[in-house]
Amino acid sequence: MWIGSSLYWKFQVVGWGAFGLINILLAFFFEKMGDAESTKLILTRLGIFLLVGIVLTHIMRAVILRLHTLQRGVEIQLAQLFFISVIFSLITATLYMQACEYLGLLNDGEKRFMDNPLLLVLNGTFYFFINIVIWNLIYFSYNYVTQSRKQQLDALKIESLIKELELKAMAS
Numbered sequence: 001m002w003i004g005s006s007l008y009w010k011f012q013v014v015g016w017g018a019f020g021l022i023n024i025l026l027a028f029f030f031e032k033m034g035d036a037e038s039t040k041l042i043l044t045r046l047g048i049f050l051l052v053g054i055v056l057t058h059i060m061r062a063v064i065l066r067l068h069t070l071q072r073g074v075e076i077q078l079a080q081l082f083f084i085s086v087i088f089s090l091i092t093a094t095l096y097m098q099a100c101e102y103l104g105l106l107n108d109g110e111k112r113f114m115d116n117p118l119l120l121v122l123n124g125t126f127y128f129f130i131n132i133v134i135w136n137l138i139y140f141s142y143n144y145v146t147q148s149r150k151q152q153l154d155a156l157k158i159e160s161l162i163k164e165l166e167l168k169a170m171a172s
Contacts, residue, residue, distance in 0.1 A: 008061075012054055015138070019131070020050050041105060048099045052092055053128075057135050060088045070143050081140065085132045092132070093124035 023046055024033075033039040064070065069080045097120050100106050106114070113120035 011138075011142070012058070015135070016050050016054050019053075020046055044103070045100060045105050048096060048103075048105075052096050052099070053131065056088055056092045056095070057132065060084060060132070060136075061139065064139075070140070070147075077140070081133075081136050085129060085136055089125045089129035089132050090121065092128045094121050096128070097121055097124050 024043075027033050027042050033042055063084060064080075067080060069077055069084075072080070097106075097110070097117075100110070101114075101120075110120060110123060113123060
């Protein structure tokens with residue numbers, strides 16, 4: 001399942017790493033990491049979040065490539081972006097919550113939803129949806145800029161070729 005250039009993986013590591021660092025700093029500044037137990041809880045949950053996030057955004061990218069989403073019209077791209085984001089948010093939240101439940105890492109608010117797994121998953125889906133939409137916007141923007149630059153370069157090459165052919169025609 002190894003797809004993507006080294007630049008793609010650099011973006012993955014830097015993006016998710018920045019997300020993790022921001023979360024650690026916020027937890028520290030809001031004094032959520034006051035003792036060893038709460039620090040371990042936050043770092044373990046964050047590690048699960050990052051692992052699930054990296055793996056599933058990578059799989060999501062494979063789905064985007066397989067559906068040829070980037071080659072479609074803007075309206076279809078937006079519809080597929082939304083649909084893919086919702087589906088992967090649900091899958092990601094489900095896996096994350098199952099892992100937290102299995103490891104006994106659910107907080108008190110999440111424990112209230114234990115008798116209703118759907119509410120437990122929906123509780124985490126919105127947060128994952130925001131992260132996945134941001135990931136998709138960055139991914140689509142990067143590909144749009146890259147494709148735009150390639151088209152500009154191709155247009156310049158064609159223009160240069162036409163001028164070269166005109167000069168040859170004038171010289172003959």
